[in-house]
Amino acid sequence: MTTDYTEAAVCHIDDLHDGQLKEVRVGDTDVLLARVDGQYYALYPKCSHYGAPLAKGVLHGHRLVCPWHNACFDATTGHRLEAPALNGLPMHEVRIEGDQVLVRLTTDAQSRTNPLAAPQAHSTETYVIVGAGGAGAFAAEALREGGFTGRIVMLTQSPNQPYDRPNCSKDYLQGKAPAEWMPLREPDFYKQYGIEIRTETPVKRLDAATKEIELQSGETIRYDKALICTGGAPNHLPVPGAGLRHVFTLRSLTDSSQLRLLGQQGKRVVIVGSSFIGLEAAMSLRKLGAEVAVVGREAVPFAKVLGEKIGRLVQGWHEKAGIRFHLGREVRQFDGTGEVSAVVLDNGESLPADVVLLGLGVKPRTDFLENVPRADDGGVLTDEYLQLADGLYAAGDIAHFPTPDGPVRIEHWKVAGQQGHVAGLNMARPDAPEPYRMAPFFWTNQQGKRINYVGHAEQFDQIIYDGDPETDDSFLAFYGVDGIVKAAASLGRDTDIAIIRELLQSGQLPDPQTIQAGVDWPALLAKVTPQA
Structure with a gap:
């Protein structure tokens, strides 16, 4: 009898505890093994964003967090939960035989999309996304993920469909990333899911009272719901010679x-x-x-x-x-x-x-909005669901969103992508809105060394170091305000900083005194109830 699949025993049933990860081998294929609530799951072992080894990440309940850029997946389904990853992870079959855990390979695909609804021609609703950056790209897919089957129109003054903007200052600028790597999706993907992207289409005005968008061309589009995610306009320098070429x-x-x-x-x-x-x-x-x-x-x-x-x-x-x-x-x-x-x-x-x-730096690109109050910096104020008016939402660099410390506006790629995702789901599912409460995260690559930063501290009066930046190859730095740790940065401590973000997001980050005394971060996370 012949078989058309590969299967192997990969561990003893008691080898892993809940919250543990292990990379195993099935035939010639690497597989990530995860244990959640007493059950074993087998997944593709690399993050669908930039290919980080997920075995070095964090498993907290069902949340599987990438160690590099903190993309997040559901370890029990493979679904992508948080940006910057767009795709989820393929799953393999797992079964228990006696005291052995066996994995059967079921796919060789490297990534997959979350389930998306198909557009329906008979639908009369039109949802418009103004902006085609990270927030817009994630929002368009979230609309379909949330079950919306009507018309989706994305308007952008850019000549490009959504692309990997953070790479514009890194590998692409260095000539190491070819142009074909930059688009977030192939054009056929957007066609398949009925996402109409109109490039080189600047918006002249959007009237929140009438729900009308006037394009620079004179065309008017009426929307049922819209998302504003136009990002920021770069600041210029008002000095003599600023208009010179180059x-x-x-x-x-x-x-x-x-x-x-x-x-x-x-x-x-x-x-x-x-x-x-x-x-x-x-x-x-x-x-x-x-x-x-x-x-x-x-x-x-x-x-x-x-x-x-x-x-x-x-x-x-x-x-x-x-x-x-x-x-x-x-x-x-x-x-x-x-x-x-x-x-x-x-x-x-x-x-x-x-x-x-x-x-x-940049300033929010919102000058085309009418009947929408603006903050002093030009941004817009949303509620916890990222809504700012009837049928109108905002995400990304323009959005001031509520936090326990007051409204905050953050200009980071992961934040923009996840806000777009949440806003898109809320537009599609108004009866079951999801609040945006993600702990902010950004990364920067400086001379080949990646610094990760979680939380938000516009100012700080205390820095606590775990490791010395002047002498050590890796360290953590915690930023305190009035005796409360608001943010942390890391070099070479990827797993720890991912744990710290999970704790910060759960409201369980220790106080400065506890951190100064030393913390076993994996042990502390194991005591914290995972998010639903």
């Missing part, structure tokens, strides 16, 4: 492509702004062979977010790579005839420049 911002795939073309071997590039994006771009352009200088107002990069000790550490990484810093300085003007040739600082120093990149 003065760039980095917000889009087009921007990254232009910089990659111009910032080649021997070119002189000046980065204005020591932001995360600015220094990621400095790293990438230096890897292309450009001579790179960074101008920043701060005395130490990232001091306001990560503290001076970590900021100096990161600065040192870049300096070892040959990047020069001019800190505590401002730009007085750009010199050049037609094209930029120099950046003049407030101390009179002139930096030669073939290319200038402005990394000065």
